[in-house]
Amino acid sequence: MADDGVPGSTGGSVVVPIESTPTLRATVTHLVESAADGEFSAIHFVVFATWRDGDPEAADREASVDRLLERVSTWAEADLADVDEVDVDDVEVVTTVVGGDEYLFGADDYVRELVAYAGDHGIEHVVLDPEYTPVGNTTLLQSLEFALSRTDLVVREAPVARPTRRERLRKEATGIRFAAIFGLSLAFYLALGDPFYPFDVVTGVASATVVAVTLSRVSLDADPSLTRTPIRLLRGAVYVPVLFFEILKSNLVVARVILDPRMPIEPSLNRVRVIVGSGLPITTLANSITLTPGTLTVRARDGDLYVHSLIPWARDGLFDGSLERWTRFVFYGREAARLPTPRERDDVGIFQGPDATEEYPGARADGGSEREGAAVVDGSTADATEADGSEDAEEVTPE
Amino acid sequence: MIDALSPVRLALIVVFGLCGLFFTFVSMAGVLRLPDVYSRAHTASQADTLGAGFTLAAVALAAGWDGAGFKTVLLLFFIFVTNPTAAHAIARAAFEEGIVPWTEGDERR
Numbered sequence: 189m190a191d192d193g194v195p196g197s198t199g200g201s202v203v204v205p206i207e208s209t210p211t212l213r214a215t216v217t218h219l220v221e222s223a224a225d226g227e228f229s230a231i232h233f234v235v236f237a238t239w240r241d242g243d244p245e246a247a248d249r250e251a252s253v254d255r256l257l258e259r260v261s262t263w264a265e266a267d268l269a270d271v272d273e274v275d276v277d278d279v280e281v282v283t284t285v286v287g288g289d290e291y292l293f294g295a296d297d298y299v300r301e302l303v304a305y306a307g308d309h310g311i312e313h314v315v316l317d318p319e320y321t322p323v324g325n326t327t328l329l330q331s332l333e334f335a336l337s338r339t340d341l342v343v344r345e346a347p348v349a350r351p352t353r354r355e356r357l358r359k360e361a362t363g364i365r366f367a368a369i370f371g372l373s374l375a376f377y378l379a380l381g382d383p384f385y386p387f388d389v390v391t392g393v394a395s396a397t398v399v400a401v402t403l404s405r406v407s408l409d410a411d412p413s414l415t416r417t418p419i420r421l422l423r424g425a426v427y428v429p430v431l432f433f434e435i436l437k438s439n440l441v442v443a444r445v446i447l448d449p450r451m452p453i454e455p456s457l458n459r460v461r462v463i464v465g466s467g468l469p470i471t472t473l474a475n476s477i478t479l480t481p482g483t484l485t486v487r488a489r490d491g492d493l494y495v496h497s498l499i500p501w502a503r504d505g506l507f508d509g510s511l512e513r514w515t516r517f518v519f520y521g522r523e524a525a526r527l528p529t530p531r532e533r534d535d536v537g538i539f540q541g542p543d544a545t546e547e548y549p550g551a552r553a554d555g556g557s558e559r560e561g562a563a564v565v566d567g568s569t570a571d572a573t574e575a576d577g578s579e580d581a582e583e584v585t586p587e
Numbered sequence: 588m589i590d591a592l593s594p595v596r597l598a599l600i601v602v603f604g605l606c607g608l609f610f611t612f613v614s615m616a617g618v619l620r621l622p623d624v625y626s627r628a629h630t631a632s633q634a635d636t637l638g639a640g641f642t643l644a645a646v647a648l649a650a651g652w653d654g655a656g657f658k659t660v661l662l663l664f665f666i667f668v669t670n671p672t673a674a675h676a677i678a679r680a681a682f683e684e685g686i687v688p689w690t691e692g693d694e695r696r
Contacts, residue, residue, distance in 0.1 A: 478671035
């Protein structure tokens with residue numbers, strides 16, 4: 189089972205630490221597809237025992253882990269059956285439990301076990317499920333990746349879409365948030381109706397109550413403050429005409445480009461790391477960018493916005509960060525607006541086109557590799573997988 | 588009702604209406620001409636921002652500053668909130684699906 193350790197090389201084995209997560213199913217599919225592409229010849233799904241053999245509850249936990257591993261191997265078999273171009277016998281799927289002889293505490297313990305297991309089985313690759321957080325510690329994956337980076341193992345995260353976490357949308361319910369939502373919806377209702385007509389007032393109170401009960405836990409992150417909110421609204425009122433002017437300007441430029449018979453567009457995907465708060469500020473900024481024709485926010489990853497630009501002019505405007513500065517002004521005031529532009533901060537990157545500075549960040553490499561694999565002839569398929577493999581390995585770092 | 592309006596106001600209504608038409612037309616041309624889903628999403632937002640914007644401005648001017656005019660301003664506000672959200676949702680879905688944006692030299696999709 190030895191292999192030469194080059195990422196994406198054919199024939200190596202891979203170890204995948206798993207637990208029951210929403211993305212586990214997709215991770216299994218990704219691994220089977222990678223194996224079908226020739227990246228791996230054996231997939232080891234391992235579960236770290238959270239018990240020690242002989243503990244009072246060990247039997248129960250062991251039974252639930254066994255059920256999990258059974259499920260995973262069923263999934264893997266089903267996926268292997270779906271992939272017709274590969275000889276199913278060529279891919280070996282192993283499921284096992286490790287670490288049953290001692291308690292594991294931190295990331296280092298897990299990594300030690302993983303390295304030992306890999307050494308025993310001649311494995312040089314690790315693929316992580318993005319949602320994998322052993323012992324339910326949400327911060328562990330980061331340090332797990334860090335600890336793994338100091339080993340000889342080749343690590344990457346399975347490029348699968350994370351599910352929407354609905355739990356995060358629900359916030360604390362407080363009286364002031366309820367009152368704010370209630371007041372706002374009542375005011376809106378009466379603005380559309382007649383505030384002096386009793387029927388409208390009664391139905392308005394009823395519907396505002398319904399809205400406040402259902403949405404006050406969702407709409408507001410924090411209690412609206414009586415001092416800060418009006419100031420922000422005032423600054424927002426200053427911002428709106430500026431935004432209108434920007435929209436008008438870029439509309440004209442883009443209209444000219446579209447109506448030009450040669451249509452001189454030069455689209456590219458770009459990255460810009462913005463310094464605005466999470467939540468409402470970054471939403472405001474991303475929406476402003478999208479509202480301005482010529483730039484379109486595709487993805488927000490941590491502080492990074494992936495912005496598609498239609499023409500270099502729009503990209504330059506984005507990198508000059510005028511909208512970012514205005515957003516900071518609206519939310520944090522005049523001093524906060526004085527910051528170097530993203531270009532000066534070196535917080536920008538271009539993924540495509542002649543001026544590209546960074547590699548294109550695939551969202552799901554499996555979708556891309558399938559197409560490429562279909563397009564290229566036999567000899568170069570290995571190259572395509574290799575390129576995909578290294579891309580994935582790099583994607584782990586920024587997340 | 589139009590007869591009662593002053594000539595300046597009438598002229599503004601016509602100008603705004605024509606501007607709205609123009610940008611809606613540009614947006615339509617863009618959706619037809621541009622090469623891929625991302626660039627089309629750019630220009631689709633043009634119809635919503637300036638196309639609808641100018642048209643609603645014309646409506647507000649024609650309706651006057653009473654109830655109807657106020658409501659068109661609200662309408663504009665909601666369009667400006669929902670339009671980028673929808674455009675972003677489309678672009679993000681395309682990105683998650685692994686669609687690589689068109690660049691110069693690619694085949695038109």
